[in-house]
Amino acid sequence: MAISIKIIRTPQSRIHLCDFENIEFGKIFSDHMFRVDYVDGSWINPSIIPYGPISIAPSLSAIHYGQSIFEGMKAFKNEAGQAMLFRPIENARRLNLSAKRMGMPEIPEELYMEGLKQLVQLDKDWIPTKDGSALYVRPFMFATDDYVGVRPSLNYSFMIFCCPVNSYYPKPIRVKIEESYVRASTGMAGFAKAAGNYGISMLPSHEAKLEGYDQIIWTDGHSHEYVEESGTTNLFFVVDDKLVLTPKLDGNILNGITRDTCISLLKDKGYTVEERKIAVSEIIDWCQAGRLSDCFGTGTAAIIAKIATIGFQGKNYELPEASERVISNFLYKTIYGIQTGKIEDIHNWSMPL
Ligand code: COI
16 A cells, blocks of 8 residues: 655755764754654554654653664665665664564554655755765654553654764774673563663763773673673674674674674675674683784664774773774775665665665
């Protein structure tokens, strides 16, 4: 069935206020946003409206009980000026997995895709083209019951807004292996892109910042012996420039779309990629033996975040210079090349609009 989306255009575009040469991540929003509401068991009134504040009740259940999930993807322009989305259907599917875990309704993929495509097409002029930039797209769903009491909300809103961005991490990052706080453990919601998973990371990452780190690496909630993911990305470790390892999807970590993209590209190139439990002790041994040739985070916002320093139990381990990183440089160039249509997309990851 065709989905009809009501469109109310902004009377006054703000695009002239955006300095596309100096974009700060997450601070500028494009002209429009998509919204659809879940009421009485149905998604109703899909509309694209000017970006702006929304009205909510103080008793909004998402604020009190945390039913709030989100996604992140990026849109690019190819050389012909056509807007291209990178692996958007995977984002729709992952949002629905998060929804299920959080007791929220799933959104039909066609509705998600139609809202997304029409919004990005309408705000296409906001897609920056400077090297390294993109239009970051943020779909999210939250509980809207005006009700105090712990039970799944009956009403929800799903929305999408966009922001032009540059790279999330402008330079290689310093990370600390976290051994006290826990992000997720068996049976929890680690795989979900739930707002609460980020909320609980704020204090530990702030404490790490005070110690001079940019981010933390979470370890498992049982023994703190195995690494899981960083506060903003999945993780990859490269030993002797040959063997690539990444923590396996065990329900505690996010099933990253960039993570999956990297695994495919590395396998295409003939690398061995092991998805398994990775012990902190192994990482420290590789560092001490000078064998950790590359280490990086992967995520939509960051694409590839090279890790310069790993801190563990008060000691810092320095990794090779960013320019010498064979694998992370290959991955960044290839992924960004495919996203912007400059490199052939043999996996059909890009969706031109
Ligand atoms: C993303 O990579 O899209 C995220 O949601 C993480 C955040 C650093 C923006």
